[in-house]
Amino acid sequence: MNKWIVALCAGALMAASAVAAETKSGDMLDHMILSASxxxxxxxGAPGAVRDDAGVKGGKITRVTAKKGANPWDAQASTVVPQAVQKGDIILVAYYARVETPPAGAATANIPSASIGLNKAPYTSFASEPSAPNGTWGVYYTxxxxxxxxxxGSLNFGIQLAAADQVVDLGPVFMFNLGPNWDLTKIPHNKLAAAAPAAPAAPAAASSPExxxxxxxxxxxxxxxxxxxxxxxxxxxxxYGPDITETQIAAADITGxxxxxxxxxxxxxxxxxxxxxxxxxxxxKKGDVVFAAVLVRATEPAPGAQAALIPELGVHLAGAPYTAIATSSATAPKGQWTWVYASGVATTDYASGTTGFAMQxxxxxxxxxxxxxxxLNLGPGVDTNKLPNNFGKPF
Known part of the structure; x- marks a missing residue:
């Protein structure tokens, strides 16, 4: 193994203080299954160009010039997981990244997901974590x-880049198979800074969607x-998903x-x-009550059904293990706009950018x-039984 690879990997591990405390760096290197420049x-899905950059060991990077797509995964950078993975294995990826040109009005890149998953349909993943690289080279994890x-050869590590117009530089990437017995509390995660407040907008016209x-x-x-x-x-x-088709439609009978x-x-x-x-x-924050309200309409339920089925909707941790914060199930009648809801109480703190709303x-x-x-974050102390729900307390 090249000396610069060893040095750079050691730097990535030092950035993950919990991993460094858990094991000797030499032991950690024994778990490495990929080291790539x-x-x-x-x-x-976007132009990618190899460039020289003295800011990282090895001196080579890949610059991706991404445009905002209909989906964040419309532009990606990826690398193959080179070994077989067994059920229960804990996989850790550490990659170097920086933003050259952030999205308009932002100081960091917008990467909603860097995931480990199947490299062919149905493209399911078992690991995903957002990141927000700034203009300085840093180490990020999934x-x-x-x-x-x-x-x-059946798995990829892929970084979604089409969430915004942005130019992102990607450096070396390291992958570790820690086996089934690693302490998950020692695994490093990305620390996402809170977004800067947006500049005050001009008052919206009364008829505008806003x-x-x-x-x-x-x-x-x-x-x-x-x-x-x-x-x-x-x-x-x-x-998201392999069997989904998405289009934007006019809907004059709803707000917006x-x-x-x-x-x-x-x-x-x-x-x-x-x-x-x-x-x-x-x-x-731990103890916050989170409430979600979604306006939906079934236009074509499943054959023989009178309503669309939503097995689960709510707010979750954005990456594995996808811990639920607020969750519910619902149905949506055919041809009728309907509000569906989910609510719950956070049992721990969640950093900015680490959660998301999802509907199955x-x-x-x-x-x-x-x-x-x-x-909506309703703060602590709110009785969820007094919130609108899908079982008799409509909006």
Whole structure:
């Protein structure tokens, strides 16, 4: 192994103080299954160029110039997991990254997911973690526990880059198979800085979509015991999964005047294989009550059904083990706009950028329209029994 690879890997481990404390660096190197330089990335969906950069050991990087896509995964950089992985194995990836040109108005890159998963349909992953590289080279992590045996060459580590217009530099990447017995509390995770406050916007015209969503939010808040803080953008709705088709449609009968139409073409092996999501940027503290309200309409339920089925919706940890914070199930009647809800209490602190809203849609072939997603942090001490729900307390 090249000396610079060893030195750079040691630097990555030193950045992960918990890993460094857990084992000697030499022992950690025994778990390494991949060490690759910055010119080894495979890029698709965006221009990728190998460049010289003295800022990282080895002197080579891959620069990806990404455009915002319909989905964050429309542009990716990836590398193959080179060995077979057994069920229960803990996989840790450490990669070097920096942002050359951040999204407009931001200081960091927007990477909603860097994941380990199948490199062919249904592209399921067992590890995912967001990151927000700044302009200085840093080490970022993804880790997870393999949910099944995976043969050699069947897995990829991939970084989603199409969440925004941005230019991201990727350096060396290291991968470790820690086996099944590692203490998960010792695994490093990314620390995402809170987003800077947005500049004050000009007042919206009364007929604008922004004003319409604000009015809907105000109406929702009249049904809640406290006002709460909106922690997502109601218009940011993304679909995911191998059997999903997404289009934007006009919807003059709801506020905002538009909706996302999400077609589940066939039932997946699991309900969570396909769905819809909305990113959450804010931190959530232990004891906070989180409430989600989603406007939905079934246009084509499953054959023989009168309503679309939503096996689960709510707010979760964005990466494995996908811990639920607020969760529920719901149905959506055919041809009728309906509000569906989820609520719950956070049992631990969650850093900004580590959670998200998700709705499982892979349980059956159906078509569902989503008008808007509102996620509110109501703070501590709110009785969830007094919140709107899907079982008799509508909005």
């Amino acid at each position: 910055g010119d080894s990335w495979t890029v698709w 880790s997870g526990v393999a949910e099944a045996d995976h043969p050699k 004003a319409a969503y604000a009015a809907d939010l105000a109406k929702l808040r009249t049904k809640l015991p406290v006002k709460g803080v909106l922690i997502n953008d109601p218009t940011q709705i993304y679909s 005047g538009k909706a996302k139409r999400i077609v589940t073409n066939k039932a997946g092996a699991h309900p969570y294989d396909d769905g819809a999501s909305s990113p959450i940027s804010a931190a959530i 849609l892979g349980g059956s072939a159906q078509t569902l329209d989503i008008g808007a997603v509102y996620v």
